Amino acid sequence: MPAYIKEIVHRNLNAARDSAVSLWIGLIVGVPVALAEVFYLKGITVIYDLRAVLGNWTLIGMPFAGLLIVYLMNTFGKDCNKGINHIFRIVQGKEHSLSLRVIPLMILTIWLSHLVGASVGRATGVIQIGVAIALWLGHMLHLDNDKIRLTVSGLAAGFACLFGTPITAIFFSLEMFVSGALQYKGLGAAIVSATVASLVAKACGLVPMRYDLPLNYTFSYIEFVKIGLLGICCGWVGSFMAWSLKFSRKQLKKYFPNPYRRVFVSSCFIAIMMFLCWHGRYSGLSRDLLDTAIAGQIDMPWDWVLKIFFTILCLAAGFQGGEVMPLCVIGATFGSYFGNLLGLPVPFSAALGIAAVFASGTNTLVAPIFFGTELFHGHYARYFAIVCALSFYCNHNRSIYEKQRRLRS
Amino acid sequence: MPAYIKEIVHRNLNAARDSAVSLWIGLIVGVPVALAEVFYLKGITVIYDLRAVLGNWTLIGMPFAGLLIVYLMNTFGKDCNKGINHIFRIVQGKEHSLSLRVIPLMILTIWLSHLVGASVGRATGVIQIGVAIALWLGHMLHLDNDKIRLTVSGLAAGFACLFGTPITAIFFSLEMFVSGALQYKGLGAAIVSATVASLVAKACGLVPMRYDLPLNYTFSYIEFVKIGLLGICCGWVGSFMAWSLKFSRKQLKKYFPNPYRRVFVSSCFIAIMMFLCWHGRYSGLSRDLLDTAIAGQIDMPWDWVLKIFFTILCLAAGFQGGEVMPLCVIGATFGSYFGNLLGLPVPFSAALGIAAVFASGTNTLVAPIFFGTELFHGHYARYFAIVCALSFYCNHNRSIYEKQRRLRS
Incomplete structure (x- = not known):
């Protein structure tokens, strides 16, 4: 047998084996993960239904829920206490396992955080x-x-x-761990598991987040420049968010070394401030801020500043949750406000803001472009690419994920 | 001044300096490159106008043009003789310059190749x-x-x-050199230079390649699976093209060590075969094959096989030109044929085939997704992402660029 035929056979066999393993991993991971996530995310929906009935009274519970969360994390935490950072260490080969107890712990503490109205997201739980x-x-x-x-x-x-x-999800999973490179090793398995999981989630009644944008926008060169400017500023906003999150974590830790005191004092302050700032407008996921921005309204131009403020405080105080949804809300409110200043259509600039601030906050490029594209039914892909590229470029290589490896210089 | 403020100032200054350099490089590179490319690409258009008049008689000139091309490359070539590989070596730090003489030499030899009907593209010239x-x-x-x-x-x-x-173009320039990573170092400069260049090119009358797709396709789960299957098979086609290009180069070199004899004998054979195969249907860029496939026609199901055959022969014989346009033609003809077999709409599967075979042939992932999206006015971005991801995954990590670094394992 000539050498090249041998090589072809060998290569094909290897590729087939590799694909089979990827397919297998994707399938066995996709279904159970989706079922667990459905339980977790449906729980959050129930909590928001509950909060709609209870109103802002739940804010009173904030200091006590905070104490309970810190107690739970400290007592049963182990790996989970390090949050997302632990997962980065696994990928980097510095840790080898993640205890299953992270699942009930994350679900419980994030549910509690949302119940009392902490300004946090859901991504950390989903990922862990x-x-x-x-x-x-x-x-x-x-x-x-x-x-x-x-x-x-x-x-x-x-x-x-x-x-x-x-x-x-596929691109985010490839991009999140190393900024500046796609972790192609997991591509095949990620394609399968993301597809399977989204099918299962849909079948279980989880509604994908989707928005309609007006389809009649066309832009001249000047508007192109404005869109670019929006992208650059979104880069700074996301970068500021990442920096201030790290900064406030450090400062709070310095002034309140005891985590119980830290969470209690901070959440008393947060709860009072949240109530004073338009009756809890910035508590919880603030999905209504997102919706109104995309619908084209700008009530309060400082929404994005306050959303950053409350989010970093809640996370630094010790509440559990993610940063992705807050980034989206900040992006939408900043985008609508700044886009309006520039004279761009408000729903469109809110949409661009979501993708661009996501790009710069998480220090990823390709995932946010598709995030914008998927949320808005595949329209305006080109513009999402422009703002995300500029935003990613202008974020000073900062990330909300401290342990992210940075290949960029 | 506290340390963190110092750090912020320092970081901002560095970032600003870096952005200024990127902007500067992008601007000074964008305009002259675009002007040179306009000259080169307009020349090719003129050649095709000429060929439309002369008909297939130009095929007779093939052996002689081949001799002339080899003579020119051997006499004045130096770096240029190594083609794209030389550029890979520059990025990898193994070479330090590219002589300007590559410009007239590439323009002349590629024009000649197209004039006599060699089945080659234009990308190599554009890149060099x-x-x-x-x-x-x-x-x-x-x-x-x-x-x-x-x-x-x-x-x-x-x-x-x-x-x-x-x-x-932005993503291709970031992805081409290292498969498995984006070369983010050039991102800022690439954004500026690609934008400026495409504006200049448009102003000079170069028409962007765009196609309209019917907008009323909706797909069920079964069709989703079919689209995935199309992506996988496109991966194999592109991989086969990359492998056979390398293989035929090696074999021709073995049987005809003398480059003059190699090009003369091969092009006599190629010219006769091209004439016999439907009167030069596969000569030159074969843009009509692309157009008819996207328009929904499938005349000859073996189009893609013959296009691969002639392209690898022409390139291995010594004709100059690129592989991108042939990859597109192969993708469109294979996509339309195989999509039709599967029961997918023909124009749609031709479009998917273009992006997917481009992905697998060049061993890049993000660029081809945007290629599909941009060519077809931003529609169906999601489907381009699916087929490109699968095609890229199934290409056995092969590439038409031999010197491409592979980070994937």
């Missing part, structure tokens, strides 16, 4: 649940050598459920 | 012209330490002119 299940399944099935593929596919499956955006 | 000008300008302006940024922005500017697709 996805990765914990994927790693555990991998361990059960003797796939321990495939840590990266397992982690990436668990993350992709989880993120796909969050907004119903499988393509974003 | 762009990079040569960028490096020369950088040298003149004492920016020699910025080789990567210069190369990337020259490539982005050139590619942006080729099809009028600036976003594709």
Whole structure:
């Protein structure tokens, strides 16, 4: 047999084996992760239904819920206490497992945080649940050598459920760990797990987040420049968010070394401020701020500043939750306000703001472009690409994920 | 001054300096590259007008033009003889310059190749012209330490002119050199140079390549699976093209060590075969094959096989030109044929095939998604993402660019 035929056979066999493993990992990870995420995310929906009845009285519970969360995390936490950073360390080969207890702990503490109106998101929970299940399944099935593929596919499956955006999830799982490179090792498994998970989530009644944009926008060169300017400023906003999150964590830790005192004092302050600032307008997910911005309204031009303020305070105080949804809200409110200043259509600039601030806050490029594209039914992909590229370029290589490896110089 | 404020000031100053350099490089590279590319690409248009008059008689000139091309390359070639590989070596730091003589030499030899009907593209010329000008300008302006940024922005500017697709050009310039990572170092300069170049090219009358797709397609789960299958098979087609190009180059070199004899004998064979195969249907760019496939016609299901055959033969024989346009033609004809077999709409599967075969042939992922999106007015971005991801995943990590670094395992 000539050497090149041998090489072809060898290569094809290897590729087939590799694809089979990816397919297998994607399938076994996708379904259980999706079911867990459905439980977690539906719980949050129930909590918001409850809060709609209770009103802002739940803010009173903030200091006590904060104490309980810190107690739970400190007592049962172990790995989970390090949050997302722990997952970065797994991918970097510095840690080897993520305890399954992270799942009930995350669900409970994030539910509590949302119940009392902390300004946090849901992504941290989604990611940790996805990765914990994927790693555990991998361990059960003797796939321990495939840590990266397992982690990436668990993350992709989880993120796909969050907004119903499988393509974003695939790229986010490839991009999140190393800024400046795509972690292609997990591509095959991520494609399968994200697809399966979003199908399962949809079948279980999770509604994908989707918005309609007017389809009649056309832009001249001057507006092109304005769109570019919006992208650059969104880069600074996301960068500021990432920086101030780190800064406030450090400062709060310095002034209140005791975590119980830290969470109690801060949340008394947060609860009072939240109530004073338009009766809890910035508490919880603030999805209504997102909706009104995309609908084209700008009530209060300082919305994005206050949303940043409350989000970093809540996270630094010790409440659990993610940063992705706050980034979206900040992006939408900043985008609508600044786009309006520039003379761009408000719903359109709110949409661009969401993708661009997501890009700069998470220090990823391709995922946010598809995030914009998927949220808005595939329209205006080009403009999402422009603002995300500029925003990513102008974020000073900062990230809300402290342990993210940076290949960019 | 507290340390963190110092750090912020320092970081901002650095970022501002860096952005200014990127802006500067992008601007000075964008305009001259675009002008050179306009000259080169308009020349090719003129040649096709000429060929429309002369008909297939030009095929007779093939052996003689081949001899002339080999003579020119051997006599004046130096760096240029290594083609695109030389540019890879510059980015990898193994070479330091690209002689300006590559510009007339590429223009002349590629024009000649197209005149006699060789089945080649235009990308190689576009890339080498762009990079040569960028490096020369950088040298003149004492920016020699910025080789990567210069190369990337020259490539982005050139590619942006080729099809009028600036976003594709930006990502292609970031992705081409290292498969598995985006070369973010050049991002800022690439954004500027690609934008400027595509504006200049448009102002000079270069028409961007655009197609309309019917907008009423909706797909069920079964069709989703079919689209995925199309993506996987496109991955194999592109991979086969990359492999067979390398293989035929090696074999021709083995049987005809003398380059003059190689080009003469091969082109006699090619010219006769091309004439026999439907009167030169596969000669030149074969843009009509692309157009009819997207229009929904499938005349001959073996179009893609023969296009691969003639392209690899022409390139291995010694004719000059690129591989991108042949990849597009192969993708469109294969996509329309195979999509039709599967029961997908023919124009749609032709469109998907273009992006997917481009992805697998060049071993890039993000650029081809935007290529599909830009060519077809931003519609169906989601489907382009699906087929490109699968095609990229299934290409066995092969590439038409031999010197491409592969980070994927």
